[in-house]
Amino acid sequence: MEERLVPVNALLGLCTPNDINPAVLTRAGFRIVGLEITVACSAGGRVTIDVVLLNEAESHLVFCECKSGNNIENEQAERYGMIDPKSVVTAAAITLSNREPLTSEVLYVCLADKSDRVIQGLDSISADYALLTVGDSEVTLRRAGKASKILRDAFPGGSVKLLAPPARIIDFDHDSPASVFVDKLRPYLIKAAARRTEEISVPRIAEDLCVHYRRYQQAVRQQIAKRFQTALRQLSAEEPDTYRYEQSPGGGPEGVVRLLRTPEEFDHRGRTVAYQSLARVSRRRRGRSVDPNQLDLLADVEGSSELEDPSEPSDDEEEGLEGEEAS
Structure with a gap:
């Protein structure tokens, strides 16, 4: 604060x-x-x-x-x-x-x-x-x-x-740096996307994130809304596949942000590919001596069906293809 x-x-x-x-x-x-x-x-x-x-x-x-x-x-x-x-x-x-x-x-x-x-x-x-x-x-x-x-x-x-130092009831306002508004928006939008929310208006965001928003005079409320608009434009430019900010006709603080995908879709494919990459590295390292009584974690990961990408052939399928080519 x-x-x-x-x-x-x-x-x-x-x-x-x-x-x-x-x-x-x-x-x-x-x-x-x-x-x-x-x-x-x-x-x-x-x-x-x-x-x-x-x-x-x-x-x-x-x-x-x-x-x-x-x-x-x-x-x-x-x-x-x-x-x-x-x-x-x-x-x-x-x-x-x-x-x-x-x-x-x-x-x-x-x-x-x-x-x-x-x-x-x-x-x-x-x-x-x-x-x-x-x-x-x-x-x-x-x-x-x-x-x-x-x-x-x-x-x-x-x-x-006081039993504790003053609470952070208001931890930002219309005079706070622009970065504060961006930092406030990121977790808020992720939670909204997890609830399958498709769009949120700027006034709704301001009311949810700015305590006592309705107690501010109208001119100050407009300043706060404009700071959120600027932050939403920045997030939309940084992550165009995730957020799209749309200004209302005629301007004003009534714009909306559209949530284009949910957290379940954030880098899901990338996470699978990363594990497969680790598994391939483990295969290249199998020439070294391994204690048979030890659990080979990467081998276990490699064999997990949850981590295999159905778009890629399995090891058995690869061997079969190689045999067909040889014949």
């Missing part, structure tokens, strides 16, 4: 019931309602919120900025303080059942060893945001006095002990 995704995964883990680590945010009534949500700020400009949390019972939103480095972006941090919660509800298509007025706050999330520098950056611009720090064995709410009571109640002792 890329280091930049560790803070995001730690936060998502606290919202994931039945995980090995305690889901303290879920217990406090929070759930994930948006990832990579871009909104306009009241004083101009735009900001992209990494994770949006909602406590529906309290009509309370938390805008989370996840940092893996030492420094904050001052302009970005200032814009976080200008977000209208209603604009986030619209941008993330959040459905609200509670009619109470919306409230919101900003939460920064960072790696524990970078927390002092992040706090220094927030203080330098007088940003009154709480900070969640992530370590291998603990998650701590720092600057708790700047957090809402709703958020503080999720961390009654200030810290949460």
Whole structure:
């Protein structure tokens, strides 16, 4: 997992019931309602919120900025303080059942060893945001006095002990290298072919392989789909007898990949020929002395009917042919 995704995964883990680590945010009534949500700020400009949390019972939103480095972006941090919660509800298509007025706050999330520098950056611009720090064995709410009571109640002792490092809930995203998408697709397509699947759409692939895909804003979903399209084109070029990518009319992320053969057909003939080749090598080596009490493995392989190619004559047939030619 890329280091930049560790803070995001730690936060998502606290919202994931039945995980090995305690889901303290879920217990406090929070759930994930948006990832990579871009909104306009009241004083101009735009900001992209990494994770949006909602406590529906309290009509309370938390805008989370996840940092893996030492420094904050001052302009970005200032814009976080200008977000209208209603604009986030619209941008993330959040459905609200509670009619109470919306409230919101900003939460920064960072790696524990970078927390002092992040706090220094927030203080330098007088940003009154709480900070969640992530370590291998603990998650701590720092600057708790700047957090809402709703958020503080999720961390009654200030810290949460982790039984294991943050899970790899999201191990790639739209900013990951192209090779990651190819690596994700190979085993996925092999399993699909084993199930005799004939074709799969790009949106289906994205939903299956990208956790929380539907929580991303539409523009980000399109970026992820395009990365999968590029990876499918590469695989189709590398293995044209196995995969064929077909773009939908008019473009867009609705293309499909066709699976042209199953794993049972991958190099099956080649595997048989390879064993026969080994057997032929063993015949050429039979002039050497062999202990009669030892098992000749290659001889056993040579005599196995499962490994013989019906398109080639057997040893007996070869001798018979030679005799006919001699006569």
